[in-house]
Amino acid sequence: MTLIIDDSRPIFVQIAERIEDDIIQGRLPEESQVPSKNEFASFYQINPATAAKGVNLLVDEGILYKKRGIGMFVATGARAVLVEKRKEQFFEQYVVTMLMEAEKLGISADQLTDMIRRGDAK
Amino acid sequence: MTGNAVEVKQLTKSYGKVTAVNEVSFTLEPDKIYGLLGRNGAGKTTIMHMITAQLFATSGELKVFGEEPYENSRVLSQICFIKESQKYPDNYSVQDVLELSSSLFPNWDRAFANELLKDFQLPLKRKMKKLSRGMHSSVGIIVGLASRAPLTIFDEPYLGLDAVARALFYDRLIEDYSENPRTIVLSTHLIDEVSRLLEHVIVIDGGKVLINEDAEELRGTAYSVAGTATAVESFIADKKVISREPFGALLTAGVTGRLSEAERKKADALGLQIAAISLQQLIVQLTSKKTDVKGGTRS
Structure with missing residues (x-):
């Protein structure tokens, strides 16, 4: 887990993204318990209400669910949902911007494919 | 004791012809952490002095926990105000200050105060006047935290405190606060x-709520937009601009509002660079060059 919080974006969104990352990478397996809002607050030195907002965002999306009196847990099937969501974002964030930059530099589709293979070999 | 911690309506404080606080209205809801921010002389300290009944308002309405705070011991016992340059009697030791505080604040937590004393490495027996500036500030922070007052106000509590001690304070x-929620003003x-x-966040500028x-x-x-002046000008034409910094043929402009995906693409097409503006930068921009600020008050 990284400690760096970026002050130029809403923090609750970043907290939600951290939890998503942990679920995708298996650090938070499905049906495992998520840290409490107070634990997030003291770990990242953020306001507990902000941490709760991040957690609740994922509850609304069905990624996390609440067990009354115990805490928040990762829902079964959450990982697959998140991976799909991230693939969509990957296309927008990386592929589209990469193609724009490639066009600027006059890189052809073939050259681009070559580059991806070269990167993959590393 | 339901309702708001603090309610301020049209609060004004004038000194002769000078208006330090000008028809300020806001509420502080219970159990939230507020930032009261603004430049020196903006009126922040005057507002805090009125809330804590150390200063009379010229006009306007002020309620703390639903009551007028002036000479109201029921309300005042629930407030802890830590000032930038808190004065203590000369012959008081650190221990005396803590003893006095424990009798002043009904929620005082002695065990927590002792823990903090160790954290901040304060000598219990030393006289307050013999403490370094940073140690002096640490005493204020300990009193502010251990008082657990339903309304705790810290007015620039860090004079002389290094980054490590400040981090300890935030921690x-x-x-x-997570364990014992209360209304806190920083x-x-x-x-x-x-x-x-x-x-x-409440930002005060020129005696008003900005x-x-x-x-x-x-x-x-x-966010800020940077690029050639003509491109930047065309991009910001329909936006709320809070700052402009020309540099030769280039221009960097600060803009408020959220950036849509379409606008981001437009900026890309114009060859403009977009960067986020942090809260601190935003407040600096809003409170420094007043001539460039349009609109003013937000709600």
Whole structure:
């Protein structure tokens, strides 16, 4: 887990993204318990209400669910949902911007494919 | 004791012809951490002095926990105000200050105070006047935290405190607040350091409320656009501009509002660079060059 919080974006969104990352990478397996809002607050030195907002965002999306009196847990099937969501974002964030930059530099589709293979070999 | 911790309506404080606080209205909801921010002389300290009944308002309405605070011991026992340059009697030791505080504040937690004393490495027997500036500030922080007052106000509590001690303060504040929620007001210039602790931000400028907004709403609501002056001008034509910094044929402009995907693509097409503006930068821009600011008050 990284400690760096970026002050130029809403923090609750970043907290939600951290939890998503942990679920995708298996650090938070499905049906495992998520840290409490107070634990997030003291770990990242953020306001507990902000941490709760991040957690609740994922509850609304069905990624996390609440067990009354115990805490928040990762829902079964959450990982697959998140991976799909991230693939969509990957296309927008990386592929589209990469193609724009490639066009600027006059890189052809073939050259681009070559580059991806070269990167993959590393 | 339901309702708001503090309610301020049209609060004004004048000294002769000078109006230090000009028809200020806001409410502090219970159990939230507020940032009261603004430049020196903006009127922040005057407002805090009125809330804590150390100064009479010229006009307007002021309620703390639903009552007028003046000479109201029931209300005053629930307030802890830590000032930038808190004065203590000369012959008082650190221990005396803590003893006095424990009798003043009904929620005082002695065990917590002792823990903090160790954290901040304060000599219990030393006289207050013999303490370094930083140690002096640490005593204020300990009193502010251990008092657990339903309304705790820190007005620039850090004079002489190094980065390590400040980090310790934020750490203990968040930890203790999580366990014992209460209304906390932090007034400081170190906006970047405290911004993520805040739930709500009130910015005072020239005696008036300039911003009164959820901290998370403010994050990501301003960005800067840089590029050739003509491209930047065409991009910002329909936007709310808060700053302009020309540099030769280039221009960097600060803009408030959220950037849509379409606008981001337009900026890309114009060859413009977009960067986010932090809360501190936003407040600096809003309170420094007044001539460029349009609109003013936000709600």
